[in-house]
Amino acid sequence: MRRKFFFISLLVLIATTVSVAGILLTYFRTERLSFLDDQIRQTATSIIESKLSELKTYDDEEADQIISEELGPDRLGKFFIVRTREGEILFTTQNVDLLEMEIPQDPKWITLTTPKHFVRVLNLKLPRFPTRTLQVGVIVDASFISLTYVNNRTLWAISGILLIILILTWFLSAYLFSPIKTLAQYLNQVTKSLEANAELPQLPAALSRYAKEAPFQRQDEFRNLIQVLNGMVEKINVSRKFMKSWTFQMAHELKTPLTIVNRDFEVISERYKVDATSVQEVQSNIDKISQTVSSFLDWAELTTQKIPGNLYVINIEGFLVPVLVNLKKIYGDRIHVTQGADFQVLCNPLHLEQLLNNVLSNALKYSKDKVEISFHEGSFQVRDLGEGIPAEVLSRIGSPFNKSANVVRTQKGIGLGLAWVKTICDLYRWQYEFVLGKGTTFKVSFPPVISGS
Numbered sequence: 273m274r275r276k277f278f279f280i281s282l283l284v285l286i287a288t289t290v291s292v293a294g295i296l297l298t299y300f301r302t303e304r305l306s307f308l309d310d311q312i313r314q315t316a317t318s319i320i321e322s323k324l325s326e327l328k329t330y331d332d333e334e335a336d337q338i339i340s341e342e343l344g345p346d347r348l349g350k351f352f353i354v355r356t357r358e359g360e361i362l363f364t365t366q367n368v369d370l371l372e373m374e375i376p377q378d379p380k381w382i383t384l385t386t387p388k389h390f391v392r393v394l395n396l397k398l399p400r401f402p403t404r405t406l407q408v409g410v411i412v413d414a415s416f417i418s419l420t421y422v423n424n425r426t427l428w429a430i431s432g433i434l435l436i437i438l439i440l441t442w443f444l445s446a447y448l449f450s451p452i453k454t455l456a457q458y459l460n461q462v463t464k465s466l467e468a469n470a471e472l473p474q475l476p477a478a479l480s481r482y483a484k485e486a487p488f489q490r491q492d493e494f495r496n497l498i499q500v501l502n503g504m505v506e507k508i509n510v511s512r513k514f515m516k517s518w519t520f521q522m523a524h525e526l527k528t529p530l531t532i533v534n535r536d537f538e539v540i541s542e543r544y545k546v547d548a549t550s551v552q553e554v555q556s557n558i559d560k561i562s563q564t565v566s567s568f569l570d571w572a573e574l575t576t577q578k579i580p581g582n583l584y585v586i587n588i589e590g591f592l593v594p595v596l597v598n599l600k601k602i603y604g605d606r607i608h609v610t611q612g613a614d615f616q617v618l619c620n621p622l623h624l625e626q627l628l629n630n631v632l633s634n635a636l637k638y639s640k641d642k643v644e645i646s647f648h649e650g651s652f653q654v655r656d657l658g659e660g661i662p663a664e665v666l667s668r669i670g671s672p673f674n675k676s677a678n679v680v681r682t683q684k685g686i687g688l689g690l691a692w693v694k695t696i697c698d699l700y701r702w703q704y705e706f707v708l709g710k711g712t713t714f715k716v717s718f719p720p721v722i723s724g725s
Contacts, residue, residue, distance in 0.1 A: 289434065304417055307383075308410050312394045313409045315350055316408040320398065353407040354398075362404065367411060377405050380586070390417045424430045451494065454478045455501075462505065471512065472505045567688050574623075574695050582620045585721055588647055590613035590620070595628050603636040607644055613648035616721040619700055627696045628652075630689040631714050639711065650718045657711040661690075666706060669694050 355377060368375075373384060373465040374551040377395050382392040393409035458476055465472045475483055482498035533688045534555065541551045589612060596607055617624060631654050636641045639658030669690050676715070696715060697704045 281445065282438065285434075285437060285441065289430075291431075301417055308392050308412065308417075309394075310407050311350075312392060312410055315352075315410075316394055316396055316406065319352060319406060319408060335339070349412065350408070350410050354535060355405045355407065357403045357405065359564075371411070375407060375409070377407070382409075385414065388414055390414050451479065451482070455498070472509050474505070475502050516556075526561075526565050530558060530565070534558050574692075574699065578623055580620050580623065580699055582622075583618055584621055586617045586619065586621060586624060587614055588652065591624065592628065592647070593616075595625060595632070598631075599632055599636065606641070607632065608642050608644050609646065610644045611646035611648055615648070615650050615718070617718045618721045623696050623699070626692055627716070630692045631716075634689050635712070637716070650720055651715060652718070653713065653715045655711060655713040659714050660708045661706060665690070666708075669706075 313358050351360060351365045351368045352363070353365075353368060353375065355361055359377065360457045371384075371386070371389065371391065373386070373391075375384065375391075375393055376382060382393040384393065390412050391409055393407055396406045396408070397687075398404045398406050454476060458473070458479060459667055461473050474480075479498055482495045483502040537551075537554060537558070540546070593692065599607060632643065632645070635654050635656035635658070637654040641657040642679070685708075687696075693704070693714075696702075702716050704716040707715070
C-alpha cells in the first residue's frame with residue numbers, strides 16, 4: 273500500500289509539474305509575444321511620426337538616416353517595408369532579404385516562422401498616403417518564442433527540485449504508513465491469539481496513543497479505528513476471562529451431581545430390577561459424561577500453568593513401551609516403529625504420556641491402515657494414512673471440543689486431543705507441526721537435555 277501511495281503521489285506530482293510547466297511556458301510565450309507587439313507598435317508610431325512617411329520618393333540612404341535618427345539601436349532585429357496598394361516595394365530594410373519569404377499585406381497582424389526565425393509583422397495604412405502600406409516587423413530566434421525553450425541550467429534546477437520532492441514523498445509515505453504497518457502486525461498477533469484460544473495482546477505503544485481521546489482530532493478516522501479496535505479487544509478478553517471461569521465452575525459443579533446420579537441409579541436399578549443391558553447403557557453414558565468433564569478440568573488446569581512442575585529426565589524408548597502395549601490392546605498390531613534411537617526428554621511424565629496417548633490414539637482412531645512412528649535425535653514423529661485433519665479443525669487447534677462436523681458418529685472422541693497436544697507443547701515450548709499429505713504426519717522436536725540440569 274505504501275508503494276501504491278508513493279506511485280500515485282509520483283504520478284500526481286508529474287502531472288502537476290507538467291501542467292504547471294505548460295501553464296508557465298504558455299504564459300511566458302504570451303508575455304513575450306505581447307512584448308514583441310508592443311515593440312512593433314512603438315516602432316510603427318515612431319516611423320509614422322518621422323519624416324519617412326512624408327517622403328514622396330524614397331532614397332535608401334535618406335530613409336536609413338531617418339530610421340537611424342528615430343530608432344537608434346532599437347532598429348536592430350526590426351524591419352520596415354513600404355509598399356503600394358498594388359504590392360510594389362518602395363522601401364525595405366536590408367535584413368528582410370535574409371528571410372527569403374514573401375510578407376503579405378493582410379491581415380493586420382501576421383506571424384511567420386522558419387526553422388530558425390520567428391517573424392511578427394504589423395500592417396498599417398499611412399495616414400498621409402492611403403495608397404501605401406507600412407509593414408513593421410521584428411525578427412527573433414525561433415527559441416525565443418518556443419514553448420519548449422528551456423536552457424540547461426533550468427533543466428538541472430527542475431530535476432533537482434523533482435528529486436528532492438521524490439525523496440520527501442518517499443519518507444513522507446513511510447511516516448504516514450508506519451502506524452498502518454504496526455496495525456497490520458498487531459492484527460496478525462491478534463489472529464494468532466484467536467487461533468490459539470489465548471488472551472488477545474494489548475495495543476503496542478506505537479498505537480496506544482491513538483486510543484486516547486484527543487479533543488482536536490476526534491474526526492481522525494484512523495484514531496477512531498484504533499479506539500474501536502482497542503475497545504473490541506478489551507471486551508473479548510473480558511468475555512473470554514469470564515467465560516473461562518464460568519465454564520470451569522460449571523464443570524466442577526457437574527461432577528458431584530453426576531456421582532450422585534450414578535449411585536442413585538444403581539439403587540433404583542436394584543430396587544426395580546432393571547435389566548442389566550439397560551443399566552450398562554445408562555452407566556456407560558454417565559461414565560462418558562463424567563470422563564468428559566474430568567478430561568476438560570484436567571486440560572483447563574494445565575492451561576493455567578505457566579511453569580511445569582515435577583520434572584524428570586525420561587528415556588523416550590523405555591517410556592514408549594507401556595504406552596504402545598496399552599494401545600495394542602485396543603487397536604491391535606497396527607503401530608510400526610520405522611526408526612528408533614533413544615534420547616532423553618526433560619518433562620513431567622504425566623504430560624509426556626498424555627501427549628503420546630493423544631497423538632497415537634488420534635492416528636489409530638481416524639485411519640484404518642498401519643500407523644508409523646519414528647524417534648531419533650530429539651524428534652518424535654507419527655504418520656498415518658487416514659483422510660487427514662480437516663481444515664476447520666486444524667484452524668482451531670488448541671480449542672476444546674474441536675471436532676469436524678463430518679466426523680462419523682462411530683468414531684468416539686470429545687475433541688480434546690489436539691487441545692492437549694498444543695497446550696503441552698506450548699507449556700514446554702516444544703516445536704511441533706502437522707503435515708497434511710497422504711494422511712497426516714505429526715512431528716514434535718524436544719530440546720536436548722543438558723547434563724546436570
